[in-house]
């Protein structure tokens with residue numbers, strides 16, 4: 064029943080308890096994969112469902128993700144190569160000339176919570192910087208945020224630069240004034256109107 | 271009329287002192303060298319971009335900002351007092367989308383901008399036609415500010431708002447205003463026909479573009495809103511008190527800079543902080559917490575003796591529906607009752623500043639009319655208590671045929687624009703229209719009847735020449 068306790072501790076947003084219970088389970092010799100999948104990730108899936116149903120709110124979802132990550136840190140050194148692999152790497156940032164970051168941060172946090180490796184370049188990020196970082200970090204996805212109609216053209220510049228650099232990274236875009244139509248127009252690989260949708264989108268692109 | 275006060279005097283002091291402590295020990299980031307120089311010279315400690323403000327400096331500089339001033343309109347009858355007992359309503363600002371019942375939601379154009387200037391001009395409640403009521407997405411970026419300013423100058427003779435996206439836009443706005451008034455920039459500083467909104471990069475920072483514009487307007491002596499939009503639970507503590515402290519700190523820091531650049535330069539103490547809609551993590555402006563911030567902002571500004579900005583016909587709704595109506599009235603009424611002086615976003619806003627709605631513009635205009643009626647205030651003097659009249663009519667009498675009623679009803683009782691107040695049968699006979707349909711008909715009527723105020727042909731030519739020289743024909 065101890066794995067259920069880990070699950071419950073994540074659901075109770077209790078980081079310390081998750082750590083402590085995970086350590087106890089590891090010491091007791093419970094299979095690492097079971098702790099990970101039934102305990103930690105299982106709990107996050109339920110958190111995600113309850114969030115989508117409107118029962119859980121954003122700070123609760125983020126706190127659960129933190130609790131989950133605390134447990135994951137303990138398991139990481141013990142995981143086999145296959146198990147240890149992250150779901151994928153995302154380079155994210157707000158485009159050149161734009162300083163809005165609340166939505167971008169939320170997207171980054173939710174992606175981390177969902178098990179992605181996230182490199183956050185911050186705000187006012189030049190297209191060269193996106194390309195360079197994505198190449199260095201072998202990013203699977205480059206995620207661009209813009210909140211100003213005047214900086215949306217910088218998304219186009221960046222998407223084009225990624226293509227011209229011949230990177231394998233897919234590009235996704237978002238932010239309040241951005242639409243699916245604009246994403247299609249500039250040849251981005253995806254768009255989502257919100258953070259949970261951004262996570263789903265990345266999962267879909269990586270599938 | 272007495273104003274609603276959210277906090278006790280003691281609480282206001284405590285809020286102020288907390289802000290001073292933040293300014294002194296935590297500091298605010300200014301990512302603009304010229305601003306850092308000014309602040310350093312005035313005695314602030316500067317480490318990198320972080321500026322730490324001595325409390326005495328803050329209090330001394332903030333005390334220099336005027337409590338009241340007048341924006342001079344092209345038509346002197348339409349000049350607007352900022353401060354004192356007056357409340358000024360200004361339409362929506364900044365949305366990249368517009369919507370109306372006929373064409374739906376779409377990217378806005380210069381035509382939309384011009385239409386909103388006309389609606390603002392025709393409105394009896396809008397004091398200032400506004401700025402960026404709709405982003406002119408159909409014209410090149412570089413040209414947008416100039417074309418918006420030109421439209422504001424030509425299609426209305428009320429005061430208007432200036433460009434704010436950087437020092438160049440500020441400079442351009444001032445130069446065009448000098449052409450409009452046919453005067454030097456020094457004389458323009460006496461007239462102050464424009465006011466602009468500059469904002470902090472919350473939390474606790476100002477960026478280079480905003481600082482460039484703040485400094486440019488301050489040098490020119492043009493009034494500006496020093497504004498903060500802190501978001502409880504996102505860029506500020508989740509308590510509205512904590513958010514108020516972040517907002518207040520940012521605004522004080524900005525005002526200090528303006529006064530150091532030009533002593534007595536007119537500012538508005540501007541707060542538009544709200545909270546996150548925690549179910550989605552998005553900003554919510556149709557929130558009771560926003561109304562709390564509005565009342566608190568007015569009170570803090572009164573404490574500093576500076577005109578305040580807060581409130582607006584704010585809504586998160588997607589349509590001009592019941593939600594849009596009650597949210598808008600909540601914040602507009604709060605602004606009115608708490609003594610706010612400058613109410614940006616007083617007409618048209620939907621979707622948390624993303625959309626300007628033609629129908630909601632008209633509906634909000636109604637809200638503004640009602641609020642101005644409330645704000646006008648009553649005086650319990652002998653005349654108005656009307657003892658003599660009541661004595662004459664006596665028990666069981668009626669007032670509809672009294673001369674007193676005939677003489678005063680138009681002044682006393684608010685006359686609605688689009689609200690339905692007729693009987694059920696008559697309403698049915700007139701087509702049983704819902705309020706949004708009535709508003710749809712109304713804005714088209716206003717645009718059809720709109721009359722352009724006269725602008726001397728030479729002035730118009732000079733303005734066009736200015737734009738064409740800079741950006742081509």
Ligand code: B12
Nearest residue numbers: 162163164165166208211212237238239257258364365623
């Ligand atoms: C808060 C805010 C600010 C804050 C930003 C603070 C900060 N630390 O980020 C401050 C006050 C500093 C600010 C400044 C400015 N702002 Co501003 N701002 C806003 C506001 C009100 C809310 C934005 C927000 O944080 N929303 C909450 C978050 C959670 O939502 P979100 O960002 O949309 O993100 C969600 C989705 O879009 C999506 N998403 C976001 N990014 C991504 C990325 C990917 C890859 C994906 C898939 C999804 C995704 O997921 C998120 C979560 O669900 C908007 C209006 C609005 N409703 O959007 C105006 C708005 C965007 N700002 C505007 C303007 C004009 C400005 C300024 C120029 C100055 C001014 N006069 O106000 C400056 C520009 C500064 C700059 N150079 O960038 C305009 C833009 C107008 C236009 N035509 O483009 C708006 C629309 C307001 C308005 N009507 O005037 N702003």
